[in-house]
Amino acid sequence: MPRHFGILVPSTNTTCEIEFCRLPAELQVHTGRLGKGGNTPFSPSLDADVAYQAKLLGEARVEVIALAQTSASLFADDYDAVTVKRMTEASGVPSLTSAEAIGRALKALKASRVAMATPYSEEVIGRARRYYETKYGIAVVASESLGADNAYAIGKMDAGVAEAAFRRIDRPDVDALVVPGGNFPTMDWIAAWERQFGKPVITTNQAALWLVLQTMKVDTPLPGKGRLLEQLPTG
Template sequence: MRVETPGPEPQVGLGVVAPYDFSRDRELWRWVPDTVSVFIARTERVTGADNLGTVSALGDPSVVARPTREVCEIGARVVAYACTSCSFAGGARAEGELRRAMLAAGAPHALTTSGAAVRALRAVGARRIAVVHPYEEPVGERLARYLAEAGFEVADTTALGVPVDEALTASYTQVADLVLTGNRADADAVFVSCTALPTYDLIAPLERELGKPVVTANQATMWAALEVLGLPATGPGQRLCRVHA
């Protein structure tokens, strides 16, 4: 007896460079269509005296070279550095240096979460935004500065209020409460920073509750990478996923 089985369907490679402690792999996969495979490579472990020291170390362009080469060797057609704070801590100039380092390492196209967030917020028409994040104060201040430099008016920033390492295991309940607390009536959108925070299933219901776009770090990263590939992100009910920049 012969079994006829179609496929496998041809795949397009999307590369992700993630921080050494990143644990939201499955969330990233949920935004991609069935024709896309996500290749994830992590940075080397770094150490810092505090939150700012760690994210600054992860923002060194040399950190992204090896993992970029790894995902490109198996066919990534675009590479995203999925770390928000690592890519905004040094400002717009440093964010550009990270992208150039990925291109130099072989990425056909390169982007960072911070750059993707700016693009996504513009795509949903946001000008004045409420920002929520899990960072220590010096990093939160740099985030507000980065967004302001990109042309946004930051209505307010609200921190998660737990030790930074606890963001790695944050629950949906914690993130939803953070968004509801951090929202401001005069903000056009809410931005949820940090790729460590889980957000996929929260976005659509929070947007319905608040009546405005909720853009999150992981969502913006995958949306922007898929835009490069000419493909839509898969996020039922999520406003950003209905927008083409």
């Protein structure tokens, strides 16, 4: 019996649908696209679009909806709570944000000190540092911006640039490596990175998928996508 879930992505995102479609046939994704509410690559999406597209996904009878735009959650302290409520009220199903999913995944893996390689600007990395420290008690002890200046550039980035950044920022006191950015194609690299660096690697789309599976109470491991989706820790 197929299980159906929804994702909401910024209109410029060309990665999420590809990564979420490479799943077993029983896990089927349905997507809604959102207009930008600002003029930067990391601006939150339009609230009205979030509500409308969530409503349409609800009509498709998905079981849960994930907003795959991690940076949106970093711009207001109450963004997750307000937006999850908006999505759930519009759709009638549980909802989540990918920023929340990363925080919960790190807690589930008992990772309290992380290094972050991301397309985000230094200013947005600062917001991410504050978000994960205040909401989840997770310290971003090292970080590197990969320097993308627009959403289209992020979608075309080679994941190898994150691996090179990991070599520069990883250190013994880092519990996990984090790659925020739903439009950054990284899912196929996670398992190899974990073997190379000997610690968990968490990405936006991987963490969102993990929390989607938790919400749907699906406990089938997904090999090759990192220990988060292979071990399916609860949290």
